[in-house]
Amino acid sequence: MATSSPEGQETASHHFTNPPDKHGDDPAIGSAQTAKDEHVYIADGYPLIRRITFITTVCSSMFTNQLGLCNSLTTPEIIGESFGVTDPGNLSWIISGYGLTLGTFILIGGRFGDEFGNKAIFIIGMGWLALTSMMAGLSVYSSYPVFILARTLQGLGPALTVPNALAIMGKCFSQGNRDMGFAWFAASAPVGAMAGLLFGPLFAMAWWPWTYWSQALGVAIVFVIALVAIPNMPVEGEQKQRRTIRDTVDRLDLPGGASGVTALVLFNFAWNQSLVTTWAEPYVYVCLILSFFFLAAFFYIELRLARYPILPVAVLTSDIAFVFGCTAAGWSTFGIWLFYVIRICLNVGGQTPIQLAAWLSPIIVTGIATALIVGKIINKVPASSIMLFAMLCYFVTSLLQALRPVDSTYWTYFFFATIIATFAMDSSLPAATIIFANAVPRQYQGMGSSVIMTIVVYSISLGLGFAGTIELQINNGGHTKEDLLRGYLGTLWFSVGLTAFGTVLALIFLLKDLRRRKLAGNQKEEETTGSTEA
Template identity: 30%
Template sequence: MGFHIDPRPETFKSAWQEAGVIFVVCMAQLLTQAGASQCLPMMDALAEAFPNVTNSDKVWFMSAFSLTAGAFILISGKFGDLYGLKKVLICGTIWSFIWTLITGFTSYTDSVIFFCVCRGLHGIGIAFVLPTAIGVAGTMYPNGQRKALVFSAIGGMAPIGATLGAIFSGLMTVRGHWEWVFYSNAIGVALLGVAAYFVIPSIPRHAPVEAKMDWVGSFVGVAGLLLFNVATNQAPEVGWNSAYVIVLVVVGVLLLVGFCFIERKVQWPLVPPNAMSIQIFMILLVVAFGWASFSIFLFYYWSFNMNLRGYSALKTGATYVSLAFFGVVAASIVGFFIRRVRPSFLLLAATIGFLIGIVLLSVTPVHQTFFILEFIALIILPFGMDLSFPAASLVMSDKLPKEHQGMASSLVSTMTNYATSVSLGFASTAQAKVYAHTSDLLKSYRAGLYVGIGFAGVGCLLAIALIILSYVTPHKPLEVETEQEQTEQEQTEQELTTEDIKSEENKEVV
């Protein structure tokens, strides 16, 4: 079977413009992952920079960004569909630039709360950048191998972004200038906005003229996600039996239930009815549990190496080079197989990758060299990232019409970012409980990793169930078309076209 790439879409005036659009979309993913990981190397430096930093505050250094990014991504795609993907993307870069810059300025204050708030506000900007950028790709590329390659490249930017964010952050932290991590991020976001303005062509609105924003559903959904996430990340510090944690959990869950009810009743829901099938829901759950496990791996990887092995922030960041390298390898492989293998199988392989990676870290001895278990884990993990995100994104993009491309990417991005934030609360709870009983830091870290193993295990079971469901469902499974299916469809269309031409010729003769 040959490797055929469909021609460049006519919406691009030249190959340079197409390259520019791909650069913008990939940079959006890179900056998102860099923003999520850049606080990991500087946790100890931030604890020294601000007074009275608690363990819960350290979790918020990373979670604040993912909290707002995951919550507001839910509505950002709809904004792009209604008000223009390019316009919303550029507005998101402006917002991100401002608050990333202010986050760096917090080095002149002594408020850890202000720092975390600024991190959260930066996340809101990124929430309006990533899904609209992916929505641009989904709108401009028709279903085919070329689109699959672009989405694979987007997925490949995840480990590269996490690596660059960690290494640069480690370098600046060692030099005693952690604030420059955020100044540099602001420069990157500004360049992204400028590039988007010049290279992305005008994209016509595909949503119906009468379509409107569901403001009630937006408020209820985002509020529910925020409250539940705040509760899970505060619980390790104050306890799950704390009155305000219980209230936040109950109110958050009720709001999310209310959001589901509202979406079924309103005329123009945030989540399109096409995306409400059981298979789509299971795909999103698989992605969520896989990335929840990955988030826990990242947090304890850094804690393990810096606090138990005594690695510096820069040395720990240097070990991330293997994550970026094998991320590129994984993205290349995914680009070839994504149209040849059912996405449900790719998602199963992704969750297995997440599972193996975090299991290896959980059994790594403190005094073992890096080039054994940790190195193997960093080889396997990129396949989890680069298989899950492109496969799920491509399914959503292929199966939803152009007027919902922003929302299609929002649903996947919501799962990855929100799971990244909320999972740390559950892992930190296990860590705090074990440490309180044993005062053993290694055992407490492993307790948190066991929670991540549980998340990855659930993801594997859901992926297996998804495969079974795709074969037992009486109607055609909700999967992207394989190359063979596309070829058969093209042949059928050609036959129909030939018959139409012959019919017209016969009419002319008559």
């Protein structure tokens, strides 16, 4: 995803070419300039092969993130059968458990990187993902709850790697190289998704644990390469000072993080667990109620108590609200249509997992192309316009999937919906990041990508919980293909409504942005006229 911030406006560095005395008699200024030139944009000076290795390693975080999500999308029934589990509500945790942990902890993962080093947390995340992937495969010898635990723990790996990968890219490249680095980062998402959709069912045809064991092996290799490929970035000036334990705790905002995580977990758990036990179970709605209490505690801590808030809610503006609303609406529907269109194809249409992988293969070409194009134009086209384009694409995709007859040919509804969906995903992420960066003060620029990614991945998991509730209410138990289809289509029409809402939000934000630009232009013209008359 392409992004920029005020810090990114400097030109490319000139290593070792600006001696201290160029800045007069102030050695501090010269020292600061030299430090910045030598370290902040260290990857600008890499030779081609070194740069490719570095970018590939950093982008592997998004690749493995999407791989971990999509390698199980078409195989829940196969996995569940080996454990004797067939209930759709129980099987949904194979997907939603992973997204729950990822969405809940990604903001905290970014904060840990800021405090303890982005490279260190990135490597820890890769190691954790390798271990939990191995655990997911080995759970075949245990029980289904152990497998779900392993899948849930897997999500913590990308929660640590993704935000720190973005931070590493931003600290090691100057503006132009950084934008294209973020574009390649976004482009790695459809490649990872396609790899998961292809190799997940392929390994499942032999024995499904190999899906996770192969993932563990690949991530372990990345873990080793990252030790060498990612440079040891210099510690920021204020981090060089020795801190007390109290200072560290304050900077991590542990009370705020704990209350926020608890609220997110309980809220998401309630909606997804309701698919298993229904809302008749008291503990389900008790968890939902408790989530609001912890959310209130989170906002109180962030507004009143935290010295270094993990999410500075005090700076959230109407612009940020529009960004959050559009991002949540778009990406929750992405999760819905991807999951339920696959269910329609497998359980009603009679397609196979391998056939679905072939049907979704265009996302590689269009996803990479869209990400790279956005990387080129993101600083030339208003982000509000790109966001509206993305929301329109989300809406059209959801509408095509909801209207698609089960027996329609691939080259009609499904093909065009797949193409348009990639336009939506790979344009909404960079646009949201840019808008966030422009709307908050300079000191909060670094958290922009982490916040947006939190909204993205949490929305996917939560959207599936909402959709699952709708499905169970209208599918009459899902005993026949007609009943199953009725439930699936209900979720897809829900996604149409969400994307329509997101499109309206994006249009309002665009009009606000155009009005703001017009007023700024008029004010500048008046100032110019006044200075000329003077």
